[in-house]
Amino acid sequence: MRALRCASKLLFLLAGLMACKDIPRDNPLDPKNPESVREQTVLAEAFVNTNSVLADSVLYNQNMLTALYRLQSKYGSRMVLSVHHRNLSGYQDSLAIFESEDLYQRYIQGTNDAVKGVPDVFINGLAARIQGASTSENAEYRVDTALQSFLIENGFFTIEPTITLSNGVLRCNTTFARLGSSVAKDILLKMFVLQDMDTQWARRAVRGISRSNLIQNIQPGERKNIQFDAVSGLSNQPIRVIIAVVSEDEYTVYQVKEVRL
Amino acid sequence: MKRFICCFMIVLIVVLGCGCDVEDLLKRDNSSDPPNVGNILTSAAGFVVQPLDTVNFWIEADDPTGGSLTYQWRINAGEIIGSSSTNELRWRAPIKGGNYTLSVDVSNKAETVTRSEVVKVPSVTEPKVEILAPLNMAFLVQHTNVIVKATARHENNIQEVQMWLDEQYLPLTPELDGDIYLFDWKIQANPGAHVLVIKAIAQLTGVVGSDSVTLYIEGIVAGKN
Numbered sequence: 001m002r003a004l005r006c007a008s009k010l011l012f013l014l015a016g017l018m019a020c021k022d023i024p025r026d027n028p029l030d031p032k033n034p035e036s037v038r039e040q041t042v043l044a045e046a047f048v049n050t051n052s053v054l055a056d057s058v059l060y061n062q063n064m065l066t067a068l069y070r071l072q073s074k075y076g077s078r079m080v081l082s083v084h085h086r087n088l089s090g091y092q093d094s095l096a097i098f099e100s101e102d103l104y105q106r107y108i109q110g111t112n113d114a115v116k117g118v119p120d121v122f123i124n125g126l127a128a129r130i131q132g133a134s135t136s137e138n139a140e141y142r143v144d145t146a147l148q149s150f151l152i153e154n155g156f157f158t159i160e161p162t163i164t165l166s167n168g169v170l171r172c173n174t175t176f177a178r179l180g181s182s183v184a185k186d187i188l189l190k191m192f193v194l195q196d197m198d199t200q201w202a203r204r205a206v207r208g209i210s211r212s213n214l215i216q217n218i219q220p221g222e223r224k225n226i227q228f229d230a231v232s233g234l235s236n237q238p239i240r241v242i243i244a245v246v247s248e249d250e251y252t253v254y255q256v257k258e259v260r261l
Numbered sequence: 262m263k264r265f266i267c268c269f270m271i272v273l274i275v276v277l278g279c280g281c282d283v284e285d286l287l288k289r290d291n292s293s294d295p296p297n298v299g300n301i302l303t304s305a306a307g308f309v310v311q312p313l314d315t316v317n318f319w320i321e322a323d324d325p326t327g328g329s330l331t332y333q334w335r336i337n338a339g340e341i342i343g344s345s346s347t348n349e350l351r352w353r354a355p356i357k358g359g360n361y362t363l364s365v366d367v368s369n370k371a372e373t374v375t376r377s378e379v380v381k382v383p384s385v386t387e388p389k390v391e392i393l394a395p396l397n398m399a400f401l402v403q404h405t406n407v408i409v410k411a412t413a414r415h416e417n418n419i420q421e422v423q424m425w426l427d428e429q430y431l432p433l434t435p436e437l438d439g440d441i442y443l444f445d446w447k448i449q450a451n452p453g454a455h456v457l458v459i460k461a462i463a464q465l466t467g468v469v470g471s472d473s474v475t476l477y478i479e480g481i482v483a484g485k486n
Contacts, residue, residue, distance in 0.1 A: 049482060060452070060480045088484040115405045117481035132402040132479025134452035139479070142400055 033221075036179040037154035041077065042147055043244055043256040044068060047084045047104050047120045050201040051091035063133035064119035065201055067140035071147065078151060080242055080258045082192050083204045086118055095202055099209040103250070110251045124150055124253040125246065156180040157245045157255035159189075165239065165261055170231040172210075174243050178218040185217045190250065191228045192242040195235060207234060214248055291325050295372035298322040301365060308363075309381045309465065310354040315342065319349040320376060324369040333366045336380065358384020359416040381417060381465055388415035388461035388470035390422075393441065395457075397474040401448055404483045409444040411472065413461035420467070425458040426450055452480030 046068055048061040055062060065083065072081045084100035085093040108114045110126050121130045121143060128146040133139035161174040172191055178184050189212040196203045212226045244256040299321040310316050324330050334345040338361045342351040350365070364377040393410040401407055413419045422442045424431045427450075435442040442459070458473040 054482060058480060058482060060482060088482060091482070091484075115402070115481070115483060117402075117404060117483035119481065131405075132400075132452070132481040134477065134479045138400060138477055142479075 036221075037156060038158050038179060038255065039078065040150060040153040040155040041080055041256045041258075042075075042150045043080050043082070043124055043242070043253045044071075044143065044147070045082050045084060045103075045122045047086050047100070047118055047122075048201075049086050049088050049091050049093045049118045050095070050199075051088070051093050054088070054091040055201075060133045061119045062201060063136040064121065064139045065203075066136040067133065067143055068121070069203065070136075070140055071143055074144075075147070075151070077258065079147060080244075080256045081204050082194055082206050082242055084206045088118070094199070095197060095205045097206065097208070100206050103209065106250060110249065123147065126251040127253070155255040156182075156184070159243050159245065159255060159257040161241060161243050161257065161259050163241050163259055163261060165234075168232060168234050170234060170239065170241070170261075172228045172231075172241055172243070174226045174228070175223055176226070176243075176245060177223040178220050181220050183217050183219055184215075184254070186248040187215050187218070187245055187254070188212045188248060188250075189215075189226050189228075190244045190246050192244070193231050193234065194240040194242065195237040196240075197235075197237055204240065207231075293371045294325040294369075295374050296322050296324050296330055296367050296369045298367045298374040298376055301363065301376050301378045303378075305380075307381070308378055309383065310352075312354055312356045312358060312382055315351060315353045317349060317351050318363060318365075318378075320365055320367065322348065322367045322374075326369060326371065328369050331368045333368075334363070335365070336363045337361055338382075352380075354380075354382045357416070358382045358386070360418065383465045384416040384463070385466055385468060386416065387468050388413050388419060388463050390459050390461045390470045390472040392457070392459050392472045392474050395474065395476060398477070399474070400477045400479055403448055403450070403452055403478050403480050406445060406447050409446050409457065409459070411442050411444075411459040412440055413442060413459070413470070414440065415461065415463040415468075415470070417463050417465045419461050420464045421462045423460045423462070425460060427455050428458075448478055450478050452478050454478075 050061055068081055072079055085095035086101060086104060087093055087096045107122055107126060108116055119133050123146050130142045130146055156179045157176055158179060159174060159176045161172055163172045170193060174189060191210040192206050193208040194204045195207050197205050208231045210228045218224055239261040241259045242256060245254040301318055301320050303316060303318045305316045322330055332346050332348050334350040339355045340353040342353060359382055361380045362377055363380050364375055366373050366375050390411060390413045395407060409424060413422050422435050424433050424444050433444045435444045455476050455478055456473050457476050458471050460469055460471040462469050
């Protein structure tokens with residue numbers, strides 16, 4: 001009798017194990033599912049100059065920032081906004097950093113016959129560019145129109161950063177996975193550290209940019225882990241970290257995630 | 262010298278012995294020559310004829326073979342009054358303006374020679390202008406270059422196409438690509454809404470037609486290029 005009970009338990013266990021093997025990987029959030037996707041988030045990178053003397057004569061930068069802040073409220077986590085401050089001849093911007101200027105020059109190189117000038121907004125790298133802002137309404141309309149085409153797309157990466165901040169030193173360890181069914185080649189991860197500074201028009205100011213090494217390929221369902229260099233010298237202002245999966249030339253942004261500390 | 266005179270005498274004797282006239286030997290056979298035909302002439306200055314006006318055209322020609330010539334006139338509008346097969350044509354212009362091609366074939370037994378002229382009937386309708394780019398309500402960025410594209414058509418052809426911004430003439434010379442006029446415009450205007458106008462001036466009449474679009478020029482602070 002006991003042997004029979006034991007045998008039936010074994011049979012149940014065996015049946016259970018066989019059934020487990022047959023469970024289809026149809027969870028859309030499961031990276032191993034070839035159909036898996038994430039909601040596409042869009043990276044808007046604004047290059048501005050908020051010098052107060054300049055602001056007394058023209059409000060283009062302020063108009064654009066007003067529009068972007070409004071859109072950021074409208075789309076929440078689906079729109080990730082970073083604000084790069086640039087120096088202009090005669091108009092220094094106290095928040096300008098070398099890495100931002102370097103990125104701007106890289107983007108200008110990637111566009112044809114581009115005129116440099118602020119405000120200048122790039123959506124998902126060079127996928128869309130909105131330059132100039134006569135009014136905040138016009139700027140909002142133009143950026144919003146550009147965002148629409150990206151917001152309906154699916155994202156094929158998932159990004160999970162783990163960030164610690166201790167004694168003004170920020171450390172970021174990011175796990176990311178390839179979704180869908182195709183291999184991604186020649187990509188890298190980029191980290192932006194943002195702070196909401198206490199001067200006017202200084203929200204989401206980029207304070208540092210770090211890049212991973214080139215990732216030559218990542219298979220569908222594969223996870224990789226990236227440890228960024230520590231960032232120090234941050235002030236006590238609120239910190240945000242943006243992690244973006246980008247192409248090697250950084251002209252294409254595939255997915256982006258923001259974490260607020 | 263003696264030898265040369267001797268040769269000449271031999272040739273002369275041979276020629277005279279043949280019974281040929283020297284004149285006949287030098288005369289060319291012109292039986293296959295085409296007619297000699299001048300240009301089409303008219304009393305209408307510059308071949309411009311007002312709508313419904315009647316005008317004469319004629320042509321001067323002769324036949325080098327000494328034969329007679331035939332004429333055949335053709336024109337793709339208006340009304341031919343009387344014969345179209347003499348050296349003169351009487352023609353009434355149509356009411357619709359345009360540039361019409363008048364041709365005449367002058368033939369002898371050997372060949373036909375054709376002469377043509379464009380007869381211009383002034384049209385008082387305005388040139389049709391259409392701005393293809395930028396689109397109405399487009400946003401443009403200050404200090405950048407844009408190509409303004411427009412078509413302009415008129416029955417008497419276009420004399421000039423001009424670009425205006427807010428009633429101010431912009432001295433730009435367009436390039437012509439097919440029937441599209443292309444203006445390479447560097448935007449120096451102040452930010453804000455502007456009205457861009459393309460004006461076309463018709464040949465002959467100087468009648469002006471236009472199209473316009475409203476544009477928003479978005480300001481930037483250029484620098485550190």
